[in-house]
Amino acid sequence: xxxxxxxxxxxxxxxxxxxxxxxxxxxxxxxxxxTSAIYGLYNRFRSTFEQGYMYWGEYRTGLWADGLAGQTAxxxxxxxxxxxxxxxxxxxxxxxxxxQANLILKYTPEIEFVSExxxxxxxxxxxxxxxxCYYWIGRIWGDAPVLLExxxxxxxxxxxxxxxxxxxxxxxxxxDINAALIHMPASVTDRKLASQASINMLKADYNLWMFKxxxxxxxxxxxxxxxxxxxxxxxxxxxxxxYSSIFKNEGGPEVIFAWSxxxxxxxxxxxxxxxxxxxxxxxxxxENPVKVGSHQQWCFYTADYKALLSEYENDRRTIVSFQTFFxxxxxxxxxxxxxxxxxxxxxTRIFDSDVIVYRYADAxxxxxxxxxxxxxxxxxxxxxxxxxxxxxxxxxxxxxxxTASEIDALILKERMKEFAAEGKLWWDYIRFDVVxxxxxxxxxxxxxxxxxxxxxxxxxxxxxxxxxxxxGYDK
Numbered sequence: 468x469x470x471x472x473x474x475x476x477x478x479x480x481x482x483x484x485x486x487x488x489x490x491x492x493x494x495x496x497x498x499x500x501x502t503s504a505i506y507g508l509y510n511r512f513r514s515t516f517e518q519g520y521m522y523w524g525e526y527r528t529g530l531w532a533d534g535l536a537g538q539t540a541x542x543x544x545x546x547x548x549x550x551x552x553x554x555x556x557x558x559x560x561x562x563x564x565x566x567q568a569n570l571i572l573k574y575t576p577e578i579e580f581v582s583e584x585x586x587x588x589x590x591x592x593x594x595x596x597x598x599x600c601y602y603w604i605g606r607i608w609g610d611a612p613v614l615l616e617x618x619x620x621x622x623x624x625x626x627x628x629x630x631x632x633x634x635x636x637x638x639x640x641x642x643d644i645n646a647a648l649i650h651m652p653a654s655v656t657d658r659k660l661a662s663q664a665s666i667n668m669l670k671a672d673y674n675l676w677m678f679k680x681x682x683x684x685x686x687x688x689x690x691x692x693x694x695x696x697x698x699x700x701x702x703x704x705x706x707x708x709x710y711s712s713i714f715k716n717e718g719g720p721e722v723i724f725a726w727s728x729x730x731x732x733x734x735x736x737x738x739x740x741x742x743x744x745x746x747x748x749x750x751x752x753x754e755n756p757v758k759v760g761s762h763q764q765w766c767f768y769t770a771d772y773k774a775l776l777s778e779y780e781n782d783r784r785t786i787v788s789f790q791t792f793f794x795x796x797x798x799x800x801x802x803x804x805x806x807x808x809x810x811x812x813x814x815t816r817i818f819d820s821d822v823i824v825y826r827y828a829d830a831x832x833x834x835x836x837x838x839x840x841x842x843x844x845x846x847x848x849x850x851x852x853x854x855x856x857x858x859x860x861x862x863x864x865x866x867x868x869x870t871a872s873e874i875d876a877l878i879l880k881e882r883m884k885e886f887a888a889e890g891k892l893w894w895d896y897i898r899f900d901v902v903x904x905x906x907x908x909x910x911x912x913x914x915x916x917x918x919x920x921x922x923x924x925x926x927x928x929x930x931x932x933x934x935x936x937x938x939g940y941d942k
Contacts, residue, residue: 495575495577495578498579498581501571501575502585504575505589505660507567508567508568508571508593509596509659509660510733511567514733517736517737520737520890521737521890523555523606523890523921524890524891525889525891525892525893526893527544527545527893528893528896529905529909531768531772532768533766533767534767535744535747535801536763540554541765545766545908547909547912549922551922551928551940552925556921556922556923556925557924557927558611558924558927561603564600565596565600566617567617568594568600569615569616569617569618571593572594572597572617573617575590584652584654587650588651588652591647591661591666594643594644594650595661595665597643598639598643598644598647598673599669601639601643602673605636608630608923610630610636610937613631613635614628627931628931628933629933629935630934637673637681640673644670647666648667648670651666658717658722658724659727659821661724662723664697664704665825667694667697668694668724669825670690671691671694672825674688674694675833675898676898679900680897680898688837691837692837695830695834698827698830699834704723704830706854706857707719707720707721709783710783710787711783711786711787713826714787714806714823720827722821722823722826722827723824723829724824724825725821726821726822726824727821728809728818728821730812736807736818736822738804738806738808738822739760740762740765741764741766741767741803741888742758742760742803742808743758744762745759745760748801749794749797754811758805759803759816761818764803767802773789775884776883781859781860782858782884784858784884788804789803789804790803790804806820806889808820828854828886832850832885844874847878852864858881858884858885879896879901883895902919916939917938917940920939921937922936922937923940
């Protein structure tokens, strides 16, 4: 019998439709129920972010534009003109994921496990997923409902919540990260579920945000430093020599946490939008070298971003970030992204590449950023040069004579090259306080209220009288 039963509950404005939820009356009886619930939670977690990860985390940077064709909904994001009816203004999937985590946290403590370590791993994973979702909610919308009780019926109270202050959202993130670390056994080295390393990566990410964006002070910076040190000191992870292998060897030592994509289980995602339609390419060039996709190429890097990514001829990351080919028979030039391109099987593209959320290079560059903030410029440059060494094959690529502001600019520049198409750069722009400088669509818009946040979907507001629109989008 499946551990999951169909439970449909319209949860007020959040409209959380539970299609794979566990009923308290018939399930949550033993260890197998809780363990299966975690896998169901991660399926939902992955689905929630399969497109939103790029819409929320990178497409707003001004580094992306139309590919071989365009769509209005994408152009609105590229140009930071987001309407209240935009599909990714809807937070339903995030709250559905949180609700599943809440139910696991509600029922698992009452279940007997053969091993307390297994029980703690279940709880740690639920805390990690909830922390991750609330971290993104806080950065995307600011004020938002903080819901910690699992909804199982449309008869429950609290189905029409108002928006809690962003401070409460971010506090919950910190509380959940701490709870995840307390519960997660040190022996766990999962890469497609949580581990102490992935929780510490989230802790570093979160605390850097709190320090730089939300006035968290030295306590936040020190928390970030502690978290990064724990990852850098973990012998299970390291920088690999060959940059391209990161995206081929899904269990490699650089990968700390990734969403799993498998043929016949779950495929596709945002990566499907970056490849060239096969009908555009001469047959002899398909996969030789042109990577083709299953539909239109809806989006691609801007000319300026491509110029940055190919700034140095010896940069080993460039050909992974994008590749260009002239099809002489079609008399056309085509470009595609080699990250997350999936597999070519019997003339069909299978989007089965895991999407990496945190990898060791994140820890190294976070370390550089933290050291620079602590006025350890030599340490910051040393960390930065670890990434530069792999990229350019040159020792001491960056000089120790750089100023703090120059180091920050170079850390960001290397992040833009290192993590192209990895869903991080919008948050980097905000964290380094350059978003109004670097994004041509945001220049001169500093005084627009909440321009860096998203509106709440108007459909949610229509369903819930206790919700208000994000100020600045309520005109």
